[in-house]
Amino acid sequence: MGHTLKLNNGHEIPIVGLGTYKSPPGQVQEAVKAAITCGYRHIDCAWFYENEAEVGQGIHAKIADGTIKREDIFITSKLWNNFHAKNSVVPMLRDSLKKLNLDYVDLYLIHWPMGFKETAPTLPPDSSGYSDVDYIETWQGMEECVKLGLAKSIGLSNFNSEQITRILQNCTIKPVVNQVEVNPNINQKKLIKFCKDRDIVVVGFCPLGRSNYVGLRPNFPTPTIHDPKVIEMAKKYNKTPAQIVLNYLVSLGISVIPKSVTPSRIAENIDIFDFRLDTDDIAYLDACNKNQRCSPQSNHADHKYFPFKIEF
Numbered sequence: 001m002g003h004t005l006k007l008n009n010g011h012e013i014p015i016v017g018l019g020t021y022k023s024p025p026g027q028v029q030e031a032v033k034a035a036i037t038c039g040y041r042h043i044d045c046a047w048f049y050e051n052e053a054e055v056g057q058g059i060h061a062k063i064a065d066g067t068i069k070r071e072d073i074f075i076t077s078k079l080w081n082n083f084h085a086k087n088s089v090v091p092m093l094r095d096s097l098k099k100l101n102l103d104y105v106d107l108y109l110i111h112w113p114m115g116f117k118e119t120a121p122t123l124p125p126d127s128s129g130y131s132d133v134d135y136i137e138t139w140q141g142m143e144e145c146v147k148l149g150l151a152k153s154i155g156l157s158n159f160n161s162e163q164i165t166r167i168l169q170n171c172t173i174k175p176v177v178n179q180v181e182v183n184p185n186i187n188q189k190k191l192i193k194f195c196k197d198r199d200i201v202v203v204g205f206c207p208l209g210r211s212n213y214v215g216l217r218p219n220f221p222t223p224t225i226h227d228p229k230v231i232e233m234a235k236k237y238n239k240t241p242a243q244i245v246l247n248y249l250v251s252l253g254i255s256v257i258p259k260s261v262t263p264s265r266i267a268e269n270i271d272i273f274d275f276r277l278d279t280d281d282i283a284y285l286d287a288c289n290k291n292q293r294c295s296p297q298s299n300h301a302d303h304k305y306f307p308f309k310i311e312f
Ligand SMILES: NC(=O)c1ccc[n+]([C@@H]2O[C@H](COP(=O)([O-])OP(=O)(O)OC[C@H]3O[C@@H](n4cnc5c(N)ncnc54)[C@H](OP(=O)(O)O)[C@@H]3O)[C@@H](O)[C@H]2O)c1
Pocket: 018, 019, 020, 021, 022, 044, 045, 111, 157, 158, 179, 180, 204, 205, 206, 207, 208, 209, 210, 211, 212, 225, 240, 242, 243, 257, 258, 259, 260, 261, 262, 265, 266, 268, 269, 295
């Protein structure tokens, strides 16, 4: 499996995974195949991304050609916010499994702590679409997924430290992961330490600062891969700016899930383990931290369980 991190239940998660959000259905199958061919053994999916069937086709093509067996690859999916009621969790995982054409996922996550009404749009325009289902109830449904053998591990995404504490106080199966935004603009050192102290691995999303969103949203944080100093740094190591940033993030002790549908970039984003950044360069990247998110989810900031109301 290459470079992995150990989870608190004994399973291992490969450090670099392929992100699939906004990977178009016509292209994601090829991206998944390219990734597996060049050594990825971790794919990050979600029901919300509306492309799990095509991701599944990519995985099955590489099983069929003998490159991997099912047990060689770590597949994550996520429960969307409309389905936080305890009895909806197992059916929604079954729906993702059917699309992926798999019997189990390696990891199933609660995508966000905020619940929405089952009848509301997937991104409700206002609070009339919110539900107040407590994510503690949702977690009971997640535990059922493990008991049924549908998920090897379960975890959280976009949970803050207080929400993680509530889960830990009310669970019978511990979360193995909290998946949150991590890149040099928001390096999450405090949340990473908080999770590490509780034996929870952080998986960092938007590791490259989501460069495809630049210009689409006012005040969007400039991705560090576009920082002239990082571009200079990359030349010094004979690496690319993306490789510099991913190497830095991995040195924080986390897993990263860069998204790409470009084969050369997919290969580049996993070729990050053959160099070490100098102390000065690490200090520069540390100093980029501004706690600026590219995924602030601010449209739902008035939800009871909105996670970004406290420092971490
Ligand atoms: N749990 C959550 O709430 C949550 C939220 C957001 C994201 N995620 C997960 O995290 C994954 C990654 O986040 P993201 O997709 O938002 O952003 P990202 O991985 O930070 O950035 C993706 C963008 O970077 C480009 N790119 C990829 N490799 C590159 C390279 N080597 N050099 C230059 N540009 C490169 C991609 O372009 P091309 O594809 O055109 O090559 C794409 O436009 C998602 O796909 C998803 O799986 C989870």
